[in-house]
Amino acid sequence: MAQVDQYSEKLVPNVHETERNVAPSPPPTMQKPRRFWEKLGLYNMAVLLLGTVAVAIALAFLFFIWGAATHGRQRSFPALWFSIVEKKWATRVVTLSSVLIRIATAAQLGVFAAILAALILEQVGVATEDLPLVSMIRCLNSGPHSLALSVANSFFTKALFPYSLLIVLAIFNAFALQFTSTILLTDFGDTRIVMEFQHDNITFGLNRNVSTGVNPQGINTYGGLDYWKTGPASYQRFAEFKEDGSQTEDFVDTGKTLRGFPPFRNDSQRNLLRDYSGPMTVVDTRVICVRPTVSNVTVDVDPIQDDPTINGRFSWKTSVPNLEANKADQEKGFEINCTVPTAGNYNVTKDWQISSCFIGVDVARLLGGIISDDRNADYPLGHTSANLLLNATGNWRDWEKAFSNDTRMEQTETSKPLWTHFTRSNVTIDFSLCFVNPLPASYEVEVSSDRDGLDLGILWNSKTASFNTSLVRHMYGTTKATIEERRQLQLKNKSNWTTSGVDRVWNITTEEFIWNTLSRYDYASVHSSDPMAGVGVGLTTMFTSGALPDYSVHRIHAAIFQDIIKRTGNPAVAFQTLTTILLQMAYYDFLSEYDVTAPAKWQASATLNIPNQWKAFGVVLGLLVVHFTLVITAIRLFLARTEMSLLGNAWQAVSQVVSADTAGVLHEGATTTDREVKGTMKQSGVADGRIRIAKSVTSGRMEATAVRQRYGATYSAPVGQV
Template structure:
């Protein structure tokens, strides 16, 4: 066993003097003394609390799941209070918190026991003796021993104790997630709350002559009442009790049906109502329809597509539900809408005719004593249209003889069918229906086991009809009866005798009167109603209800085999329901009612999370119990919580002198030297070697250090190894010397190689020198997509002769000097070309004046310090809304959080942040003008100190930035590269391509400096920003250069057709794989910008596509001019496609031109337009008709656009001005084609 290992005897002394080693008595404590009162209380009472928490949560889970499975109503009142009042989540959170607190206290006590087991069991390392001893009196949990326990595994006897600690550590971690585990069982459900007492208004006070000023006498219920022509907002939920329908020979009875209106204005209350006991208005919804006996002697066909019928009607046979004691024939006069044969959609031409008198009365029902209020209604359906009636002798106002009964055999159910003599398919069907709603206020009791709904009629656009399934189901308008509860209604309890349930008696309220029966009245007395969809009119002798009523009526007839009783029941009940809902706001009689509603609550719906929680609790209790049993078996003298004992035992074991020497050392450093074992103190070892490169701890211990990092001793003790000044080891020094020798030998071998004698092959690798000696993009041999500063290339040696003033030859300008184009040019243009030369664009741009340096005269010298923060932020926001969209040079978050603040705090002093902010202000001024041009923003900068140049906004800001950057021109970091690129944008916007190229060259050098000297401490943000600048630089270089220059083969001919097809295929594949929001149809490119991103990003994406199509076809256009005889039909088609791409590109460029002041590519666009004009001109004047046909689609509109664009740029660029002069002459001839 190592000398620095404590064997586990707590009172065993380790001392410097072996004579001090003696046996001391070991006082053993009882179990209660070893635990202490506080720990006993935590372990015993805490377990009771944990069991109580589990029991309480189990009660909640059981009650909630049972309520969901058994009817949405918890059986326990306590559960209803907890689940319904929103206390469930709070109860779960509080319960889990109590458990975590108690479990944490028990875990702390168990950790103290584990520390005692380590000390008194198999022992521990002496460096950990103090920590373990003090852990017995106070601890925060098992995490305190997480790094101590692994070091005690030198003795295999500590494996079990360490396993207990690991299990306790895992249990402690899992305990923190108990709330989350319990919440996984929760989900949304609906529960019914306890009944509550409400004050509901249910009716009108009966008018009294004694109180002339009462609200009832002042209220006119008949004013503005016409529910026939109004649309119901929805079909309201109600309570119902019904008997089965009865169907006999020639009769259909819906059965006794009582329906109660729910006295709630709120739709949610009606839909969630589960039980109700209180006052309500009840109607008798029973309808009986019988087959009538018609006596019709005259019939007229009017010129408004209607039949005029009149005579008498009587009941055919007897029915026990009708009282026919006083049955006499009743007269009627009815107008029937026959419509036209061609009417669509086809529907029954049916009319409702109120009777002057009632031939029978409904027996029974809600109020048998009021059966005399029964009303009779005659439904007449015309079986054919106006044309057929007129063909059979009807017309004008001439009467016709009585209808013959040739259709009598076709009579079915309650319908009587009659037809014309000789025309059996032209006739009428009639049925006689009875209803007695008698609305009255009663005390009702209704309940439901589920929530209801209030549907609306939905229009089916395809079929041209209403979707009425939900409404018909709610109203019970189906042939097969459906119970009320299954239709989402409340089941109304039958009081036995409705007379005794009168609301005025039950609630001791004034007598009430119901005006809802007025809903069945029309504006004219006994007027007929057309229940087919025809137009209404003031001069019509019949009323046309609202199309929603007609649609529902027709839908019920269509789905119930023309059951008029169900259709009339639904129609009348809807009208009464509309009336009740309308009058609710004026009710002045109220009473107490009891109602319960369902509500959405979050409750447990499964047991899985709770079972997992119980498993965690069980593991915790079992683990604490196992640790406590082990503690009692393996310890004797420990008293948990006794701080003096913990300190005293640690001092006695380690020795007082050792403890004293450890005071000034780190707690993790072992303060005990190896002094001996059970057999006595070891002999002193001679120090044979002291390491020259020892770590600090080995120097303090005066022990040999193996010079590793970390050294062996520090690694074994788990200490941090530190070297004061670590020098290279002998191995490292030898290796370095060998490497240096190899490098010198390698250099000598390179120097001894013979030099090439051929000067044309004298080349050198210039990868590193390229960014510091940038070449003109016109003379570069770079391939698009590969940056100039990261590619190996060959350059001429310094001995080779070079042109001291290389020209920037833009490819679009070189089109003018194609031999075929030169031969076709007018003499005036040829003279211009000879005078200006082939590099006139470079020469003109290089000789133009520099940007003015003076500040605007209308601003003061200290105008920057007077800028408001609002102005700075406004212009910054404009920059990020415009220029930074297509060229994300700056990170917006970093700019606003750091760059802008540094510039403002330094009062725009000489620093790179001030330069960046000033150039952003300059670009923001340009962007503001661009937004105003496009109509996206009309608010200028608010500061009065900003000098605004109408031709070049932001020039003052730019000049200030240039002044400051003069002191920073040698910077090569990220911000310097950003400044160069931002300055390049300003120059490009000002149409100064030479200055733009100069800025790009400097930005290229900065980017090369970074990527060629990549440091190890780089971060993701820096790499992302440098990558942005990298691609912006190379893409700008490619655009500035104007063409893709590759290896030139003097023997190469035009590209073969498969190459062109492959390029087009790849371009189309790129377009098709764009994100969905960016995909576009080439046949319908973007024509209007709705936002800045459309003009600055989306439009340029489309433009790049079309200009790429043109560039792919440009070699064929050259071939068409140089070798017209070699063209095939396929070649001509591709040439026409290239010209079509030019026209489409022009339409997209017009979209970008809406923000002309934010278009850094204006010079590129002008160059492209100029080159396109040259090509189109040469094709248009070709002597070959098929060549001229290539540009047949080019019109005056395109030439006007091209000239206008060049003219706008000519004011700012001498090169474009010269292009415009040439293009103006050429377009005159193009316009003649």
């Protein structure tokens, strides 16, 4: 008897004749034509249809999460999405959607495996030892991995290779889809999202009894800290509306600069604020500084006094926009009686010896303020305060020596704009006159920002033995940065601020006590024996490290003022920054004691873990495209190339295995293991054969048939025989 391995394998698409040593069978019966749903099976069709719907639903929900996250970063998102991410359910939704995708695709891959099993059995054939398993796969829907071992030995066979490739691709794709949730979550990251509007009453100020003019609770807003001598714990974010300023050789105008203080005590509430509509205290921090005309300058160096005093008279050119002079006194000028900021015994060569001397509120009137500054008998020009800045050189001994015989100083030309220069011997002094009128009041405002803010602090640089004020200077607008770049809130300007006052909108009267912050107690007039000390001398504020306690300010205030004026040469900007800081300190110091409320709404940002890119989503979408391409390709091949497989039918799967070609193996397999059967088949050479499902000419059955080619002729014989 010849051995089976003497014959080379040939794949035969249809078997019409076989040479066998068996009696002819009865003529075949006619097979009933099957429709596609009968071939696929109702269960498999339901799996394919419902699985596709499930994947579509999961993808739609995932697309909703990703798409809304993209819009959410631009302040536009659906309420459902916001509810999900606010409760931190976004990752849970992704996990549940991923589970749905995995279940649906796994079920469909079971149908895919059944289809490929049918195609392989009818078109190519399988090794004899794999026939029972591959046949049963058609009704088990076990997945493509169950076919892996069956095609492994003949992967590169020409006829089997396309199907093997589909199986391998499906296995790897299915493996990747098992990590759908992990893949998708790589798109997630902490992202700043503007939350929905909150509506609530907010406390913003102290009530003022209109009839008595005081706070009903009796809160003493005049006692406590001297904010000039106290450094803030942090520099709070504020809202700002600013118009362009102007500058010439004779004056500098910061432009209208309205700054509002958000009524939130918690720094995170201020810094996360993106939109706010409600009550807020607003101040007008516009500062105009002019070059004064100074005359009759004399210096008094009294050994009893700690610092020299300077006397004289000043006026200025009246053609300054937005500044109305006191014309009645402008011709004769205004009196100067201020303390000279000498260096004392300290070495302050790195700083300017600069001070601010308060002149009064009857010198001029700032125009174009936030509201009209009412005049009255006590304030004929309103509340605009005039401050004379003095910048000197030389220590106390230099001044004593220079004015030991003569008290007069002479004016000389200077290249510095805004300053009037005087000199004598080796000491000099420069004058610049600044005006400010903050007019603090509470209004109904609207503010917004496209980014979070930041409360800042000042760091000490031990190497240079100085404060690093760069961030604070940037924050308060001393650079050319925009409001957005400074991360401040944008205050919306109003055509008429008066009608937006809280007294008009909510019939609330507040006590604008923070104005008192800018006034200083006259320490020097109390402690000095000089009878002239009370005439303005005690109202001198020095921004030098060597200043005596009566005149000094907190070292941080001095550092900020010094850094601004040294870097910009602009006294108006330096004075504006200091004014804002002092008003802020007073406002937030009393915030916990405020007793008037009004309705407000605001939006704040929050850090949410949401999708911030589409890369992983695209990867999963690509895997699903591959999945459905494989499934659709398999279905089309199945409907076009198979005739004898009805998926999901176990009796057919078993019946088609039974034939004369497999009778011997089936007989032995009834009482043995698969391993024992395979061992017997290898010993007999049967394992080298290939079996396919074909229509028997003799019996008319669809059954397992061994296919061989011998000397160019097709030959099918019982397994183990020739």
